[in-house]
Amino acid sequence: xxxxxxxxxxxxxxxxxxxxxxxxxxxxxxxxxxxxxxxxxxxxxxxxxxxxxxxxxxxxxxxxxxxxxxxxxxxxxxxxxxxxxxxxxxxxxxxxxxxxxxxxxxxxxxxxxxxxxxxxxxxxxxxxxxxxxxxxxxxxxxxxxxxxxxxxxxxxxxxxxxxxxxxxxxxxxxxxxxxxxxxxxxxxxxxxxxxxxxxxxxxxxxxxxxxxxxxxxxxxxxxxxxxxxxxxxxxxxxxxxxxxxxxxxxxxxxxxxxxxxxxxxxxxxxxxxxxxxxxxxxxxxxxxxxxxxxxxxxxxxxxxxx
Ligand code: FES
Numbered sequence: 450x451x452x453x454x455x456x457x458x459x460x461x462x463x464x465x466x467x468x469x470x471x472x473x474x475x476x477x478x479x480x481x482x483x484x485x486x487x488x489x490x491x492x493x494x495x496x497x498x499x500x501x502x503x504x505x506x507x508x509x510x511x512x513x514x515x516x517x518x519x520x521x522x523x524x525x526x527x528x529x530x531x532x533x534x535x536x537x538x539x540x541x542x543x544x545x546x547x548x549x550x551x552x553x554x555x556x557x558x559x560x561x562x563x564x565x566x567x568x569x570x571x572x573x574x575x576x577x578x579x580x581x582x583x584x585x586x587x588x589x590x591x592x593x594x595x596x597x598x599x600x601x602x603x604x605x606x607x608x609x610x611x612x613x614x615x616x617x618x619x620x621x622x623x624x625x626x627x628x629x630x631x632x633x634x635x636x637x638x639x640x641x642x643x644x645x646x647x648x649x650x651x652x653x654x655x656x657x658x659x660x661x662x663x664x665x666x667x668x669x670x671x672x673x674x675x676x677x678x679x680x681x682x683x684x685x686x687x688x689x690x691x692x693x694x695x696x697x698x699x700x701x702x703x704x705x706x707x708x709x710x711x712x713x714x715x716x717x718x719x720x721x722x723x724x725x726x727x728x729x730x731x732x733x734x735x736x737x738x739x740x741x742x743x744x745x746x747x748x749x750x751x752x753x754x755x
Contacts, residue, residue, distance in 0.1 A: 451629065452748075459561075467692075476546050479529060480641030482520065482523055482583055482629075482630060482633040485582050485583045485630075486577075486579040486582055487582075487588055488582050490580075491581075491582040491585055492582070492619060493580060494576060494585060494596040495581040495584075495660045496578075498574075498583075498585075498639060499581055500574075501576040502570055502571065502573075502574035503574050503575070506571060506574075509675075511571050511575075512572035513570070514567055514570075514572070515571055515575075516568070517573060522568075522572060523568050524568040524569045524572050526656070527561070527564050527565035527568050528569070529630075530558070530561035530565065530591055531557075531559070531561035531562050531565060531595075531624055532557040532558075532624060532628075533558075533616070534554045534555070534557045534558030534561060535554070535555065535558040535594075535598055535624065535630075537554050537559065538550075538551040538552075538554035538598075538617060539551075539617045539618065539620075539621050540556045540612075540618060541554065542614045544702070546650070547637040548605065548610060551605070551617075551728065552602060552605050552606070552675070552679070555598055555601060555602040555605075555617070556602060558598060559595065559598060559599055559602065562591075562595050566588075566591070569588065569591075571586070573588065575632070575662060576662070577643055577644045578644075580634045580669075582724045583630050583633055583634050584630075584634055586630055587627050587628075587630035587631050587634060588627075588686065589623070590623050590626040590630065591623070591627040591711075592623075593623045593627075594620045594624040595620075596625035597617070597619045597620035597623055598615050598616070598617060598620040599731070600616045600669065601613045601614070601616035601617040601620060604616060630737060641715075642734070642742040642743070642744050643662070643664070643743055643744065644660055644674075644739075644740050644741075644742055645659055645661055645668070645733075645741045645742060645743050646668075646681045646740075646741055647738075647739045647740060647741070648670065648673075648675065648735050648739045648741050651668055651670035651675065651741070652670065653670055653671070653672065654669075654670070654671060654694075655669075655694070656668070656669055656689070656690045656691075656692065656694055656703065656734065657669075657690065658680060658688075658690035659677075661743060664679065664680075665679070665681065665690075666678065666679060666680055666731065666743070667679070667680045667689040667690040667692075667703060668690075668691060668741075669694060669701060669703070669714055671701065675733040675741050676701060676714040676715060676733065676742050677730070677731040677733050678703065678712060678717050678728045678729065678730050678731070679728060679730075679731075682705040682707065682710060682724060682728070683712075683717075683719075683724045683725075683726040683727065683728045683729075684705065684707070684708060684710045684722075684723055684724035685708070686706030687705040687706055687708065687710075688706065689703050689705055689712070689728070691706045692704045692705050693706075694714075699713045699720050700714065700715050700736075701713075701714045701715070702714060702720050702723075705724070708721055708723055709721065709723075710722055710724035712724070712728040714730075715730070716730045716746065717730035717746075718731060729745065729746075730746040731743040731744060731745060731746050732744050732745075732746045
């Protein structure tokens with residue numbers, strides 16, 4: 450973005466990134482996760498790694514690991530398997546005579562980490578920077594947990610059952626740490642602002658399609674204003690970015706190319722059916738450097754921040 454373009458968008462209401470609430474108001478674990486989000490030094494690892502994963506994985510493979518075929522992310526479901534096996538093994542450690550069952554469960558948990566880690570890395574590589582910083586520590590905790598459970602299994606196989614049980618307890622603690630950070634990422638992804646694209650990459654006055662994690666958005670730029678709706682029509686899923694835009698008494702509206710439903714771009718209100726449900730809308734803002742950020746809009750909130 451040129452300096453004159455940056456001045457233009459700032460004059461038209463582009464705002465700086467909002468500051469984070471004081472960490473003193475947050476619980477200690479949430480405060481730690483917040484500090485990880487701000488730890489820009491982690492970018493030296495996360496950025497090249499994410500780039501390498503994105504380049505190394507073909508688009509079809511990425512989609513499969515994201516869970517596009519399942520209609521929902523598969524990483525959380527895959528993670529549940531090793532977690533369940535390892536928790537069961539650790540509980541069985543307190544039941545006399547169940548050493549063999551514990552070993553089998555530990556081995557199954559280790560086998561389950563492979564698909565879970567692959568799906569997690571694919572998801573992580575598509576997050577924005579703040580989530581990737583937290584995700585790096587989440588992945589390190591999970592890898593540490595796997596190493597501890599592997600060491601636990603090895604110790605048991607060598608006849609050192611007591612040491613194996615202690616290592617399993619350590620693995621469970623590492624899993625809990627990784628799980629907390631994973632939840633923090635998932636929550637943050639749903640609740641915060643997310644980088645979408647540079648404002649100058651959007652055509653002026655024409656609909657564009659942009660990806661946001663698992664979502665696809667229809668985006669309209671009008672000068673310095675950006676409006677965004679979910680791309681899949683609330684009627685039967687038509688691609689709104691292929692529809693037409695018109696300015697009328699309701700402001701800029703998009704008409705679906707499939708059956709003609711018309712939605713207000715500012716907040717997704719239905720102007721004409723056959724759709725009867727509001728189209729999911731997003732708040733937008735343009736921050737320093739011309740980055741367009743979006744977050745899910747509540748019906749009571751204006752769909753753009755100006
Ligand atoms: S799918 Fe959009 S109007 Fe039917």
